Amino acid sequence: DGGITQSPKYLFRKEGQNVTLSCEQNLNHDAMYWYRQDPGQGLRLIYYSQIVNDFQKGDIAEGYSVSREKKESFPLTVTSAQKNPTAFYLCASSTSGGWTEAFFGQGTRLTVV
Amino acid sequence: GIQVEQSPPDLILQEGANSTLRCNFSDSVNNLQWFHQNPWGQLINLFYIPSGTKQNGRLSATTVATERYSLLYISSSQTTDSGVYFCAVGGKPNFGNEKLTFGTGTRLTIIP
Numbered sequence: 001d002g003g004i005t006q007s008p009k010y011l012f013r014k015e016g017q018n019v020t021l022s023c024e025q026n027l028n029h030d031a032m033y034w035y036r037q038d039p040g041q042g043l044r045l046i047y048y049s050q051i052v053n054d055f056q057k058g059d060i061a062e063g064y065s066v067s068r069e070k071k072e073s074f075p076l077t078v079t080s081a082q083k084n085p086t087a088f089y090l091c092a093s094s095t096s097g098g099w100t101e102a103f104f105g106q107g108t109r110l111t112v113v
Numbered sequence: 114g115i116q117v118e119q120s121p122p123d124l125i126l127q128e129g130a131n132s133t134l135r136c137n138f139s140d141s142v143n144n145l146q147w148f149h150q151n152p153w154g155q156l157i158n159l160f161y162i163p164s165g166t167k168q169n170g171r172l173s174a175t176t177v178a179t180e181r182y183s184l185l186y187i188s189s190s191q192t193t194d195s196g197v198y199f200c201a202v203g204g205k206p207n208f209g210n211e212k213l214t215f216g217t218g219t220r221l222t223i224i225p
Contacts, residue, residue, distance in 0.1 A: 033213065037154075042199065042217040058212060088154055098203030098213040099143035104156040 003027070006091050006105035013078070013085070013112050021076045021108045023091035032074035033092040033102065036060060043090065049074055050097055078110065086112045115140045119200050119216035126190055127224055134185040134219045136200030144203035144213065145176050147185050149196050156199070159185070190223045197221070 004025045013019045023032065031050045035043040045058030049068040063082025068074055074093075078085045088109050094102040116139040126132055136145070147159040160167050160174040162183065167174050171191075176183040187194055197218045 035215075043201075043215040045212050045214070048212050056212075090154075090156065092156075092213070094213070099205065100203070101144065101146060101158070101161040102201070102203075102213050103158060104148075107154045109154075 004091060004093055004103055004105035006089075006108050008108060009106065011108055011110045013110060015112055016080045018077055018079050019085075019110065021078070021089055021091075021110070023074045023076065023105060025072055025074075025093045025105075027093055027103065028071070029093035029103075030071070030096045031094045031098075031100070031102075032068070033094075034058075034064075034066065034074070034076045035090045035092065037088040037090060037107075046076065046089075048098075085110055114212070115142065115202055115204055115214050117200060117202055117214055117216035119198075119219050121219060122217065123220045123222075125222045125224065128190055128192060130190050130223075132187045132190060132221065134187075134198050134200075134221075136183040136185070136202075136216055138181050138183075138200075138202045140181075141205060142178065142181075142202040143205050144201075145183050146201045146213075147174055147183070148199045148201065149194075150199060150218070151196055159198075187221075190221075192223045192225055195221055195223045 007022045033048040034046040047066045049055035065077045091105045092102045094100045118137045148156040164178045173186045200216045
């Protein structure tokens with residue numbers, strides 16, 4: 001089935017550790033995005049990529065890093081520099097850019113313990 | 114960037130009632146989407162509607178691009194309609210508009 005797969009669904013991390021969230025899509029989409037959602041809040045953009053080997057910072061990129069080495073994959077690393085990493089992370093993809101319809105994965109809940 | 118405002122922030126209705134959710138945006142858009150976030154957090158695509166009117170069962174949406182707003186209508190509400198509804202917009206394909214910007218959502222609660 002075509003879609004966007006995020007893994008793992010739940011992730012626990014000790015303070016001070018880096019952790020990488022996976023996002024894979026088989027929709028042949030050029031653009032991919034990472035959003036963060038805090039309880040009771042909307043979605044805020046962390047990073048986005050319109051094409052392989054290129055990505056741009058979103059509104060809250062500090063403490064995060066990404067790579068886009070393959071079209072179908074856009075992993076997000078939450079570094080120890082991120083002060084409040086506990087959140088729900090959502091990955092999305094679209095044909096090309098924010099002006100085309102986007103589809104989301106099921107999300108990863110990250111908890112720092 | 115484009116600003117997106119949704120209203121009302123919260124809405125509590127009896128089962129069977131109708132509701133209207135509003136999304137205002139600050140600039141021209143090439144993309145407007147409505148999503149329903151289910152209790153497990155997943156965002157379900159409801160409509161891709163940068164302009165015009167669409168209907169899907171009990172749900173319909175209208176976007177008036179020239180006046181910079183969109184409306185989501187839910188008729189004969191069911192408890193499964195409960196959740197948060199988000200509006201998201203993307204600008205014209207120019208530099209800086211590559212991203213999809215979300216509103217803060219409307220939390221809908223349907224009471225049996």
